[in-house]
Amino acid sequence: MKISCVGAGPAGLYFAIVMKRRNPNHEIVVHERNPAGTTHGWGVVFWEDLLATLRTNDPDSAQAIADQAVPWSGQVVDVEGQPPLHHGGGGYGLCRRRLLQILIERALALGVDVRFESEISELRQVADADLIVAADGVASPLRRHRADQFRPQIEAGRNKYLWLATTQRFPSFTFGFVPTSAGWVWFHAYSFKEGMSTFIVECAPETWKGLGLGTMRADAELRLLESIFAKHLDGHELISRDGQGHTLPWSSFRRLVNRRWRADNLVLIGDAAHTTHFTIGSGTRLAIDDAIALASALSEHDSLPRALDAFDRRRQRALARVQRDARLSAEWFENLPRYIRYNTPAFFTLLLARRSRLLKRIPARTYLYLRGQYTKLTGRAAAPLGRIGGPAHPFGSRAKCGIAGAEPGTPRH
Ligand SMILES: Cc1cc2nc3c(=O)[nH]c(=O)nc-3n(C[C@H](O)[C@H](O)[C@H](O)COP(=O)(O)OP(=O)(O)OC[C@H]3O[C@@H](n4cnc5c(N)ncnc54)[C@H](O)[C@@H]3O)c2cc1C
Structure with missing residues (x-):
């Protein structure tokens, strides 16, 4: 089969790997608009169950991922003015850039044609493929071409968030809540590689405005956030991928659902198909599950339309509850004043x-x-x-x- 996969995120790359492992004769091209080595975000969390899934589907990349993963143990909630509270549990943090490198190397080793700086925004650019996989993220340009069939619904969450990193170590998954003159600001932090932790800052839009966030130069704003979270950072700096001088890339989380994930020979996977709020830490896992489910459906059915319909049904069912959970979790943080008292x-x-x-x-x-x-x-x-x-x-x-x-x-x- 001739397959064009658009997007070299976890979904697109893992799909290419699983398909090639199942049948090396597939001709698979992965198109990525960015140059090699560029990505957004820092570290992601996951749990042992993902490693088990990866081991079953591709032991080589699973081992490389396990070698790079940093375990974190326990959770800490630290509300300013009260003693922090510790609690059990544990998982792993992983550098997103490293994860993508591992998957790219593995895809190349299996014979996948990975093309960087290859932006696909029109279906005609990949019209010669038997199957087109839109793994091009939440803003999916390809999805727009069949929007009448996919019927996407995108809703922006209320809160503002910013995905930063810090050199401070957070060996436990830590939630820190700090009051300011304009309202509460909080972070979610965890280690993702030696000497580096993810540090996601979140607050209500009124607080964001009240503190003048989004209006300053990036370096001034980072220093302001460092002063707000001084106790937690203990002299360590906050780091943004975006260069000094620009404003910081604050976002509102986009909740996406699609009525269908398949239109003719075009299929959506990963964030192009669905999003789940980062406070349930599962988007990467779900992207990989989609990739595996699509590859399985293609090997179970001789007819492409039947395989894509089966994939669509199976994954829509699996996602319904997770997306509901993610929505509740996002709304909980949007209603923080109800709980933080x-x-x-x-x-x-x-x-x-x-x-x-x-x-x-x-x-x-x-x-x-x-x-x-x-x-x-x-x-x-x-x-x-x-x-x-x-x-x-x-x-x-x-x-x-x-x-x-x-x-x-x-x-x-
Ligand atoms: C703040 C935050 C924290 C998160 N934390 C976690 C976590 O802890 N654990 C977890 O499991 N998940 C987490 N996630 C979610 C996770 O990052 C995503 O769900 C996951 O990256 C989805 O993978 P994907 O391959 O579908 O899409 P993406 O990773 O978005 O990849 C899409 C790729 O497509 C490329 N692309 C887009 N358009 C084109 C085009 N026209 N042509 C060619 N290429 C194109 C993009 O450049 C990109 O490389 C978090 C998300 C956020 C926002």
Whole structure:
């Protein structure tokens, strides 16, 4: 089969790898608009279950990824003015640039034709392919050409976020919340390679405006953020990929769903098909799962349309719940003032329950009370409210979670 894959992110590259491994006779070209070695973002988190999936599908790249992954253990919530709270769980951080290098090297070794600085914005540029895979990210130019069939819905989240890095070490996944004159500003941080951590800053749009963020030169703004988070950074600097002098690349998270993922011989995978808010740390994993599912559907069905329809159905079903969880998680952070008034143990409980539909519907205090009552009655923590309202773990289903004996919180103000 002649395949054109647009986008050398995790989705496009992993699809090319899995297809070539299944049948080296496939002619696969991956087009990437950027030069080799460029990427956005810093480190991503993932869990053991992803490594298991990678080992099954391509042991070589799985080993290289496992070798580069940095484990983090436990989670910390640090709300200014209160003692930080530690909690169990663990996972891995990985440099996104390194991940892409590994996948590119592996794809090339398998005979995939990876072309950099090859921008595909019109379908006619790849018209000779039997199959066109749009792995071109959330803004997917290819998706627009069949928008009437895909029927995408994009919604911008309320909060502003910025994906930075720092040389400060965060051996645990850390959430830090700091009050400012214009409202709360917080970060999510974790190590992703020796001496480097991801540091994602987030705040409400009113706070962003109130602090004058987005209006200063990048270096001035980085210094301002360093002063806000001084206690956590302990003298280490914040780093942006964008050069000094420009404004920092603040964004609002784009939630994307598509009614269909397939139109004729064009199929969407990864962020071109769906997005999940970064606070559930699963976009890369889902992109890789899409790639594997598409390759499996193509080998299970002789007819291309049937294979693409089967892929579409299977992955839409798999994604529905994750996307709902991701939306709840994003909305939890958009409604932070509802929760941050509680003391840290209660706040942490609410943070862990942020994918709960129940928590969204009832007052936080009632949620904490119900949870406390359940624990008193059964001697067990949290799981039922997780079951009623969604998983209690902040990211993935594999890690252990649940603060023992969660008590109703006491509002601080
Ligand atoms: C702040 C933040 C934190 C995140 N943290 C995590 C995390 O911890 N764990 C996790 O699993 N996920 C995380 N994600 C999500 C993850 O980054 C994405 O879900 C993942 O990169 C999707 O992979 P993809 O291959 O579908 O798309 P992308 O990685 O976006 O790749 C798309 C590629 O297509 C190329 N392209 C676009 N248009 C064209 C064109 N016209 N022609 C040729 N090439 C083109 C782009 O240059 C890009 O290289 C995070 C996302 C954000 C925003």
